[in-house]
Amino acid sequence: MRVVIAGGGTAGWMAAAALAKYFGGTVAIxxxxxxxxGTVGVGEATIPQIRLFNSGLGIDEREFLRETNGTIKLxxxxxxxxxxxxxYFHGFGEVGRAIGLVPFHHYWLRYAGEGGELPLEEFxxxxxxxxxxxxxxxxxxAGARLPASAYHFDATLYARFLRRYAEAxxxxxxxxxxxxxxxxxxxxxxxxLEMEKGDRIAGDLFIDCTGFRALLIGETLGIxxxxxxxxxxxxxxxxxxxxxxxxxxxxxxxxxxxxGWQWEIPLQxxxxxxxxxxxxxxxxxxxxxxxxxxxxxxxxxxxxxxxFATGKRRRMWHGNCVALGLSSGFLExxxxxxxxxxxxxxxxxxxxFPDRSCDPxxxxxFNRQLDFEYEAIRDFLILHYHATDREDTEFWRYCRTxxxxxxxxxxxxxxxxxGRIVRFNTELFDVPSWLQVMWGQGLRPRTYHPMVxxxxxxxxxxxxxxxxxxxxxxxxxxxxHETYIARVARAGRDTAAPAxxx
Numbered sequence: 001m002r003v004v005i006a007g008g009g010t011a012g013w014m015a016a017a018a019l020a021k022y023f024g025g026t027v028a029i030x031x032x033x034x035x036x037x038g039t040v041g042v043g044e045a046t047i048p049q050i051r052l053f054n055s056g057l058g059i060d061e062r063e064f065l066r067e068t069n070g071t072i073k074l075x076x077x078x079x080x081x082x083x084x085x086x087x088y089f090h091g092f093g094e095v096g097r098a099i100g101l102v103p104f105h106h107y108w109l110r111y112a113g114e115g116g117e118l119p120l121e122e123f124x125x126x127x128x129x130x131x132x133x134x135x136x137x138x139x140x141x142a143g144a145r146l147p148a149s150a151y152h153f154d155a156t157l158y159a160r161f162l163r164r165y166a167e168a169x170x171x172x173x174x175x176x177x178x179x180x181x182x183x184x185x186x187x188x189x190x191x192x193l194e195m196e197k198g199d200r201i202a203g204d205l206f207i208d209c210t211g212f213r214a215l216l217i218g219e220t221l222g223i224x225x226x227x228x229x230x231x232x233x234x235x236x237x238x239x240x241x242x243x244x245x246x247x248x249x250x251x252x253x254x255x256x257x258x259x260g261w262q263w264e265i266p267l268q269x270x271x272x273x274x275x276x277x278x279x280x281x282x283x284x285x286x287x288x289x290x291x292x293x294x295x296x297x298x299x300x301x302x303x304x305x306x307x308f309a310t311g312k313r314r315r316m317w318h319g320n321c322v323a324l325g326l327s328s329g330f331l332e333x334x335x336x337x338x339x340x341x342x343x344x345x346x347x348x349x350x351x352x353f354p355d356r357s358c359d360p361x362x363x364x365x366f367n368r369q370l371d372f373e374y375e376a377i378r379d380f381l382i383l384h385y386h387a388t389d390r391e392d393t394e395f396w397r398y399c400r401t402x403x404x405x406x407x408x409x410x411x412x413x414x415x416x417x418x419g420r421i422v423r424f425n426t427e428l429f430d431v432p433s434w435l436q437v438m439w440g441q442g443l444r445p446r447t448y449h450p451m452v453x454x455x456x457x458x459x460x461x462x463x464x465x466x467x468x469x470x471x472x473x474x475x476x477x478x479x480x481h482e483t484y485i486a487r488v489a490r491a492g493r494d495t496a497a498p499a500x501x502x
Contacts, residue, residue, distance in 0.1 A: 001026075001027045001028070001204050001205065001355070001356065002027075002028045002030070002202065002203040002204045002205070003019060003027055003028065003029045003030070003203060003204070003205045003206075003207065004030050004031075004032065004193060004201055004202075004203030004205070004206050004207070005029065005030065005031040005032065005206075005207045005209055006032050006178055006193060006206060006207065006208055006209060006210050006215060006216055007032070007033055007208070007209035007210040007211060007215075007325075007327075008031060008033030008159060008163070008173075008209070009033075009155075009159050009209060009211065009325070010155050010158060010159050010162075010325065010339060010342060011209040011324045011325025011326070011327075011342045012031055012033060012159075012207075012209035012324075012325075013031070013159045013160075013162035013163050013166060014053070014162060014324075014339075014342050014343065014346060015207055015209065015324055015342075015346055015349075016029055016031045016162070016163075016166040016171045017057055017162040017165050017166040017169075017171075018053075018056075018057070018346050018350065019171075019350075020165075020166050020169035020170055020171050021056070021057050021058070021169065022056075022350055025169070025170050028172075029166075029170070029171045029172065030171070030172045030173075030174055030201060030203070031166070031171055031172070031173050031174070032173075032174045032176065032178060032193060032195075032201060033173070033174075033175070034175065034176055034177045035175065036177065044152055044153060044154065044155055044265045044267065044272040045073060045076075045150070045151075045152050045252045045263070045265050045272075045333070045336040046073065046150040046151050046152070046153075046336055046339050046340065047092070047150050047335070047336055047337065047340050047428075048092050048148050048149060048150045049150075049340050049343060049428075050150055050151060050339060050340070050343065051149075051150065051151075052343075053343050053346075057165065059165070061488070062488050062489070062491050064151075064153075064161070065151075065153075065268075065485065065488055065489060066488075066489050067157060067161045068151075068153035068154050068157040068158045068161060069153065069154050069157060069267045069268040069269045069270075070151045070152060070153035070154075070267070070268065071151065071152045071153075071248055071250065071266055071267055071268060071481070071485055072135045072136075072149050072150075072151065072152075072250045072481055072484070072485070073092075073149060073150045073151055073152050073250060073251060073252060073336075074091055074092060074126040074127075074129055074130040074135065074147055074148075074149055074250045074251050075089055075090050075091035075092050075126050075127065075130060075251050075252075076089070076090045076251060076252045076253070076254055076335070076336070077089050077130070077251055077252070077253045077254065078090065078254050078256075078384070078437075078440060079253065079254065079255040079256065080255055080256040080257075080390075081254070081256045081261075081384060081388060081390075081440070081441060082387075082388055082389055082390070082440060082441050082442045083388075083389050083390060083442075084390070084392065088121070088436070088439070088440030088441075089121055089124070089126075089127040089130060089131070089251070089436070089440075090335075090433060090436045090437055090440065091121075091124040091125075091126025091127040091130065091147075091148075091432075091436065092126050092147070092148035092149060092150065093124070093125060093126050093147055093148030093432065094124075094148075094432055095120065095123050095124045095432045095435060095436065096108060096123040096467045097467055097470070099463070100451075101451070102449050102451050102452060103421075103431060103435075104123065104467065105120070105419065105435050106419055106448040106449040106451075106452050107448075107452050107455065107460060107463060107464065108120060108123065108464065109419055109445060109448040109452075110448055110452045110453070110455075110460065111460060111464050113448075116464065118464070118468055120435075120436070120439055121436075122468055122471065123467050123468060123471055124432075124436070124471070125147045125471050125474050125475060126147045126148060126149075128471055128472070128475045129147050129250070129474075129475045129478055130249070130250055130251040132475065133247065133248075133249060133250060133480055133481050133482070134250070134475060134478035134479065134480060134481060135147065135149065135250045135478055135479070135481040135484050136478060136479045136481065136483070136484025136487070136488075137477065137478065137479060138477055138478060138479040139479065141477045141479075144474075144477040144478065145474055145477070146478070147474070147478075149250075150336070152252065152265045152266060152267055152272075153267065154267060154269075155339075174195075174201060176195045176196055176197055176199070177195065177196040178193045178194070178195060178196075178210075178215060179194050179195060179196050180193075180194045180220070181193055181194065181206075181215075181216060181220040182194060182200070183220070187319070188221075188319055189319045189320040189358070190203075190206045190216060190220065190221075190319065190320060190321055191203075193206075204320065204356045205320050205321075205322070205354065205356075205358070206320060206321045206322070207321075207322050207323075207324055207349075208321055208322065208323040208324065208327040208328075209324050209325050209327060210327050211325065211326040211327060212308065212326050212327070212330070213327070214313070214323065214326075214327040215327075216321050216323070216327070217313055217315075217316070217318060217321055217323040217327055217328070218313070218327070220321075221318050221319065221321055223313050223314055223315050223318050223323075224313070224314050225309070225311055225312070225313055225314070225329075226311045226312055226313070226314050226329075227309050227310075227311040228309075228310045228311040228312075228378060229309050229310055229311070230402070231310075231378070231382050231402065231404065231405070232310040232331075232332060232378070232381060232382060232385070233278040233280060233281070233395070233398065233399070234260045234261075234276045234277055234278045234310070234332055235278060235279055235280075235307065235308060235309055235310070236276070236277050236278070236279050236284065236287065236305065236306065236307055236308075237274050237275065237276045237277070237305075237306045237308070237332075237333075238274060238275045238277075238284075238287060238288050238291050238303045238304065238305055238306075239272070239273070239274040239303065239304045239306065240273050240274065240291055240292070240295070240299055240301065240302075240303040240304070241270045241271065241272055241273065241299070241300045241301050242270065242271050242273055242295045242296060242297045242298060242299050242300055243270065243271065243296070243297030243298045243300065244266055244270065244271040244296055244297055245266075245271070245296045245297065247266075247482065248266050248268075248481055248482040248485060249266050249481070250481040252264070252265050252336065254334065255294075256390070257275065257277070257290055258281075258282065258290075258392075258393045258395060258396075259277045259278050259281035259282035259287070259393060259394075259395040260275060260276045260277030260278055260281075260282075260287070260395070261275075261276055261334065262274065262275045262276070262290070262291060262294065263276070263333065264296060268485065268489065270300055271296055271297065273291065273295055273296070274291070274333075275287050275288070275290055275291035276332055276333065276334070277290075278395055281393070281394055281395040281398070282395070284305065288303060291303065308330050308332070309330070310330055310331060310332055310378075311329055311330065312328060312329025312330075312331075312370075312371075312374045313327075313328050313329055315367050316328040316329070316345065316366070316367055316370050316371075317363045317366045317367055317370075318363070319358060319363075320354075320356075320358045322345070322349055322366070323345075324342055324345045324346065324349075325338075325341075325342050325345075328341070328345060328370070329341070329374055331374065331377055331378060331381060332381065334381050334384060335377070335380060335381060335384075335429075337377050337428070340428070341373065341374070341377070344370065344373050344428075345370060348366050348369050348370060349366065352365055352366050372425060372427070373427075373428065375405075375407070376424070376427035376428060376429070377427075377428055377429070378405070379404075379405055379407055379408040379411070380428075380429045380433070380434070380437070382404055382405070382408055383408060383412070383434075383437055383438065383441065384437060384441065385399040386399055386400060386402065386404050386408075387412065387437075387438065387441035387442060387443055388400055388441060388442070389442055411434070412438070412443060415434075415438050415443055415445055416443060416444070416445060416446060417445070417446060417447075418445060418446070418447055418448070418449070419445035419447065419448045419449065420449070421434045421435060421438075
């Protein structure tokens with residue numbers, strides 16, 4: 001089996017590394033990229049699933065953090081999203097401990113309704129640790145339980161790191177630009193990439209990692225793009241690195257602006273910043289001025305403008321071509337899902353890996369699963385925009401009043417009616433994530449699960465206090481995030497291993 005990956009960057013090299021690791025040399029893998037073609041390379045924030053990917057490859061965390069200038073991410077702080085002057089935290093991991101079939105937040109709803117003063121965030125270890133800038137076991141602490149976490153890292157450095165990993169395991173890199181593709185007249189399958197310099201790269205399975213251009217899946221195979229801009233109207237982003245705030249926060253900050261939002265991502269060597277905005281509600285000059293006027297420190301480069309349309313390909317696998325990354329679709333980076341969607345595509349490709357015939361049953365199952373993945377994440381992103389009290393700009397008035405997918409409307413109404421949150425078919429974001437964002441954006445249930453009323457007042461008081469105490473106890477064992485990163489990076493330098501780890 002010959003696999004040809006068109007395009008490098010994060011998507012291409014993640015795919016190459018995973019195929020090389022899990023097929024152990026039984027599949028011939030060629031990656032084609034050109035040094036003259038840049039990559040987007042601003043996907044600096046992730047969600048906890050990236051740990052599974054790195055762990056599966058046998059990557060040592062110390063080396064990874066050192067080589068990518070990485071830091072820890074405990075969640076996202078949302079500023080000015082519900083109302084100007086308000087903020088909330090979407091932390092990874094659980095919020096309180098469930099009793100039997102009833103999630104913790106139902107008990108907390110009764111507690112808060114009876115005058116309890118502890119806010120929901122006090123029951124999230126991630127929210128409390130992030131507020132105090134903590135992560136990692138403190139000195140002399142044995143067996144500390146770390147909060148659920150992901151990473152911030154330099155996406156360009158991550159791609160280089162994975163390139164070394166993949167090439168060490170037999171992946172062949174071919175330098176050059178792809179001009180076109182040759183297709184089989186009978187099956188319609190892609191047979192080879194035709195290169196600018198006249199050479200030809202043949203394969204049995206092709207992976208399109210050519211970014212927004214979508215050279216294989218779009219230009220060659222003609223698979224249409226399903227545009228979701230009517231629900232997610234932001235279609236531009238300026239990216240601009242800067243010096244930091246003088247501290248290393250273990251979280252991403254997302255600040256709502258008049259026609260979009262602004263990210264702030266702390267890395268070891270700089271802070272990543274960007275302004276995602278809707279061109280229908282502001283112009284590029286105004287958006288750039290908003291970004292440059294609110295940087296946490298001195299700018300370190302010239303701003304880069306990215307243009308996109310939120311949505312996905314109607315088929316992400318067609319014939320013998322699988323699209324990954326930006327060629328398959330794009331969901332704006334509000335919840336840091338871009339790299340996860342690459343990972344999700346790779347995982348499903350590994351699970352449904354075909355022979356040369358690319359049986360249609362495998363193709364259809366891949367597309368069904370990825371469609372669901374995209375649509376579930378889409379709904380979660382729309383929630384942030386739609387469930388808001390903001391009416392101070394035309395952009396926010398549009399978002400607040402726009403029609404939304406029925407799947408999201410049903411989920412919001414279920415929460416408003418009863419405090420219940422249902423997770424469908426192992427969708428990416430679980431109950432704690434929906435809870436924190438719905439509550440943070442101002443959705444309020446009219447009641448809670450009736451089983452909660454069976455708890456005597458004294459038992460409810462003890463249960464709430466126990467949960468708050470457990471969070472406090474866990475966070476108190478953690479060191480400062482800055483100290484942890486410095487220690488891990490130093491240990492990595494002192495015990496440097498060959499690039500790519502095990």
